[in-house]
Amino acid sequence: MRRSRIFLLLGVVILIPTILFFLLDQEPNAKTQDTDFAVVNELHDLIAKESVYDVTSEKLVEGALRGMAKAIDDPYSTYYSQQEAALHKQTLASERIGIGIELSESEGKFIVISPVKTSPADKAGIRPLDEIIQINDTRLEGKTLSDVMQLMQGKEGEVVELVVFRPNLERHVKISVKRAKLKNNTVQSEVIKVEDTAIGYLTVTLFGEETGAEWQRELNKVFEQDVKALIIDVRDNPGGYLHSVAQMISTFERQEKIFAYMQKSDGKTEPLKTKYVEEFSPYIEKLKNIPVAVIQNEGSASASEVFAGALQDWQRATIIGVTSFGKGTVQQNWELKNGGELKLSTNKWLTPTQRWIHHVGIEPDIEVKQHPLYGIGTKLLKGRFETGDFSEEIAYTQNVLAELGYAIVRKDGFFDMETAQAVSNFRKRVDLQDGRHMDEQFFAKVTEQLQAYKASQINDTQLQMALSFVMHQLQM
Secondary structure, X not given: OOOEEEEEEEOOOOOOEEXXXXXXXXXXXXXXXXXXXXXXXXXXXXXXXXXXXXXXXXXXXXXXXHHHHHXXXXXXXXXXXXXXXXXXXXXXXXXXXEOOEEEEEEOOXXXXXXXXXXXXXXXXXXXXXXXXXXXXXEEOOOOOHHHHHHHHOOOOOOEEEEEEEEOOOOEEEEEEEEOEEEEOOOEEEEEEEEOOEEEEEEEEOOEOOOHHHHHHHHHHHHHOOOOOEEEEEOOOOOEEEHHHXXXXXXXXXXXXXXXXXXXXXXXXXXXXXXXOOHHHHHHHHXXXXXXXXXXXXXXXXXHHHHHHHHHHHOOOOEEEEOOOOXXXXXXXXXXXXXXXXXXXXXXXXXXXXXXXXXXXOOOOOEXXXXXXXXXXXXXXXXXXXXXXXXXXXXXXXXXXXXXXOOOOOOOXXXXXHXXXXXXXXXXXXXXXXXXXXXXXXXXXXXXXXXXXXXXXXXXXXXXXXXXXXXHHHHHO
């Protein structure tokens, strides 16, 4: 019998919203008759026999499977090929095989945001802003981000040959990287001192296989430092496994307590409850006596909304930030005979007070918008531009400089005198050669300043509000 699984995830590599739970040994309740598919078989045979184009039967079947999933007209129901299904599973696994880079796509170019620290990519010398041109013998023109991620996949110990363009050297570099096991750490913690008061700050990036265990480990770390309040950051958390949500939320409550409902198409609801585990007892005692804030944004979806919605309905935490994504449906996954998977919307989920947040989201208790610079992504900028020029590179730079405090009004990509003066001021500030032009050295410094701004917690308005809030709570 084929296995089925249920998900609660807003996928981002994978860039399609979904919601994850796990069920086993269930079959879809769909009756099919041979006559229903007679015309499908007829079309398949006609194309295979008569088409002037060389197309395999496997490719036709893949197209039919994608078409059937797409016909539902539900963005959360989809078909994964065998390769896509394997990649999807790896994003949630506690370990994966890879080289360890964070990659982005910009106008058809694949840019390294950063290598994972101590990863094979880091050790091999891959650097931020490297543009990946070729993987092994495959050029990347016309490829999608999913294609590139699949090309990165392979067996542990195998060598991947990369050709990258390095902007600061203005030349191509060939780098050999050996695939290895990489740990998917989904919870990070630190202690922030505010006026000699220790505040625990935990970031949950995904609800993966081991997130519950990681949550306990990081809680231990911050509690050892006698924190007086806790801030939980689920910004841009796309979701994940429900069992990990259940483990985390159970550290807040000793008694069985409803943290969500599953609702079937007939309207019947099933409560989902916390489970008391003796080893959670120390966390429960500490968490019930300290202020707790959750930071979310418009990228917080699915499982992260279950978590935030439960704490909000229980009035156990204050939600800070902006309204979350709004993903209130549940998808079940079935493994198919060809190695692929079908993901299909089968249920709704509701908060403890039975709110359905689909297309609505979890509204924050305290609304705080993030600084605009956090919404500007890193781009690989090339070329030389002067007064009178017009380009997308100029428009991007004008927006960054304006948000960094330089006197620029025009942001449409036209290089006017006001822009030239701002460029001159910036060049002086970052110790570049005097000038009123943009070049690749200038662009590299702009990127450096943008990344430095985002890296500073002082500029994070949502985090600063959370710190101010918990400090106010402690002083009451």
